[in-house]
Amino acid sequence: MITQNTNSDLAQRDTNVLWHPCTQMKDHEAWPPIAIKRGEGVWLEDHNGKRYLDAISSWWVNLFGHANPRINQAITDQLGTLEQVMLSGFTHEPVVRLSERLVALSPKKLQRCFYADNGSCAVEIAMKMSFHYWLNKGKPNKKRFVNLANGYHGETLGALSVCDVPLYKKTYGPLLLDVITAPSPDCYHREAGQSWEDYSRQQFTKMEAILSEQHDEICAVIVEPLVQGAGFMRMYHPIYLTLLREACDQYNVHLIADEIATGFGRTGTMFACEQASISPDIMCLSKGITGGYLPLSTVLTSEDIYQAFYDDYTELTGFLHSHSYTGNPLACQAAHATLDIFEQDNVIENNKTLAELMRTTTASFEDHPNISEVRQTGMILAIEMVKNKPSKEPFPWQERRGRKGFQYAMEQGVLLRPMGDTFYFIPPYVINEDEIKLMSKVALESIDHAVKGG
Numbered sequence: 001m002i003t004q005n006t007n008s009d010l011a012q013r014d015t016n017v018l019w020h021p022c023t024q025m026k027d028h029e030a031w032p033p034i035a036i037k038r039g040e041g042v043w044l045e046d047h048n049g050k051r052y053l054d055a056i057s058s059w060w061v062n063l064f065g066h067a068n069p070r071i072n073q074a075i076t077d078q079l080g081t082l083e084q085v086m087l088s089g090f091t092h093e094p095v096v097r098l099s100e101r102l103v104a105l106s107p108k109k110l111q112r113c114f115y116a117d118n119g120s121c122a123v124e125i126a127m128k129m130s131f132h133y134w135l136n137k138g139k140p141n142k143k144r145f146v147n148l149a150n151g152y153h154g155e156t157l158g159a160l161s162v163c164d165v166p167l168y169k170k171t172y173g174p175l176l177l178d179v180i181t182a183p184s185p186d187c188y189h190r191e192a193g194q195s196w197e198d199y200s201r202q203q204f205t206k207m208e209a210i211l212s213e214q215h216d217e218i219c220a221v222i223v224e225p226l227v228q229g230a231g232f233m234r235m236y237h238p239i240y241l242t243l244l245r246e247a248c249d250q251y252n253v254h255l256i257a258d259e260i261a262t263g264f265g266r267t268g269t270m271f272a273c274e275q276a277s278i279s280p281d282i283m284c285l286s287k288g289i290t291g292g293y294l295p296l297s298t299v300l301t302s303e304d305i306y307q308a309f310y311d312d313y314t315e316l317t318g319f320l321h322s323h324s325y326t327g328n329p330l331a332c333q334a335a336h337a338t339l340d341i342f343e344q345d346n347v348i349e350n351n352k353t354l355a356e357l358m359r360t361t362t363a364s365f366e367d368h369p370n371i372s373e374v375r376q377t378g379m380i381l382a383i384e385m386v387k388n389k390p391s392k393e394p395f396p397w398q399e400r401r402g403r404k405g406f407q408y409a410m411e412q413g414v415l416l417r418p419m420g421d422t423f424y425f426i427p428p429y430v431i432n433e434d435e436i437k438l439m440s441k442v443a444l445e446s447i448d449h450a451v452k453g454g
């Protein structure tokens with residue numbers, strides 16, 4: 001018997017057996033999941049042959065398009081040699097060479113790579129490492145984390161504890177660590193005429209106060225450098241990171257840079273921290289690290305942190321954390337192919353042209369009566385849809401207008417997935433001029449459609 005795999009067949013079978021991430025499953029009664037059959041470059045194609053421009057890089061992971069021939073080849077080559085080996089007591093060439101490359105590429109203080117297989121786990125590792133470092137140094141009281149309002153660091157309980165997005169966090173409050181939350185440097189609410197730099201500086205005063213008063217009980221500050229991704233792509237000025245680095249040094253507190261979303265060129269530099277000329281003590285990478293192919297994450301740390309764990313086994317100071325698929329060779333080869341493309345194609349430089357095209361094709365959007373801001377940092381551009389422009393009052397969230405915009409954009413063949421009423425682009429770097437124009441045109445039409453109420 002030949003089964004016809006159409007969108008509706010698959011959607012039907014799906015809803016019998018699956019439970020999807022970040023989804024109220026009842027929504028699928030009205031909006032069945034879209035069954036994707038294949039991808040090529042910036043395009044995804046469903047089982048009915050309809051194509052969608054992947055303007056959000058499949059949840060921000062894809063860098064060089066779907067079915068990229070160079071990444072495909074690298075994984076295929078590795079597949080015939082070694083698919084997986086445990087990384088405890090064993091090693092392999094792809095992970096050794098990847099670590100050498102990441103250490104060379106990253107801010108200079110970062111000298112060691114610890115691997116896991118997703119972003120949330122990288123954050124868990126960073127948190128455990130920081131706490132454990134201070135414990136090994138005879139400072140067991142340093143066990144609290146400082147995060148930023150509106151920050152996002154993943155969904156596992158430790159990572160969720162340092163998040164500040166109520167939609168994901170509030171329900172699980174009783175299970176979470178007690179963290180200290182500093183106001184966000186996010187510039188959306190700055191005064192009219194105030195510069196990003198001035199606003200981010202002003203927001204730092206509270207962080208400074210927290211560190212100066214409570215540093216004895218604080219092990220680390222965790223931030224998403226420059227762009228708060230899941231916090232509606234809010235953005236801030238690099239000065240905040242510069243000031244934070246100084247304060248963390250002054251008060252003996254680790255700085256954890258969560259570059260899971262911002263890393264690998266998203267903000268216009270390889271890592272966002274470069275724009276503030278700082279080295280964090282710990283840096284988390286995932287998402288784009290494999291070009292969006294396979295799960296992999298890395299926690300880079302300073303030699304100082306590494307040395308605090310290094311002793312005779314019987315001292316029991318080692319970092320005994322592990323995950324089964326840590327440093328998977330296939331994922332490492334995908335990462336190599338990704339880094340090769342960065343080198344061979346001069347990606348960071350060429351992205352400046354793409355970022356400029358994103359800017360010019362959306363330049364007039366701020367004149368729209370329901371768009372309160374268009375903001376951009378490198379290859380990330382966000383458009384804020386509001387009910388009332390002067391007051392920035394949002395539409396009631398229950399109206400789900402962003403969702404209406406999403407539906408409309410999909411009909412037009414563009415995958416935009418607004419967070420609330422924030423529309424954003426975070427496209428693969430292989431997008432071309434015509435595709436950027438299409439993405440921008442459809443975004444504006446989708447906002448018009450959503451404003452009208454769908």
Ligand SMILES: *Cc1c(COP(=O)(O)O)cnc(C)c1O
Pocket residue numbers: 118119120121123152153154155224229230258259260261262286287
């Ligand atoms: C996506 C994300 C995470 C979580 O990564 P997962 O692989 O989804 O667990 C953590 N931090 C930031 C900044 C992210 O954008």
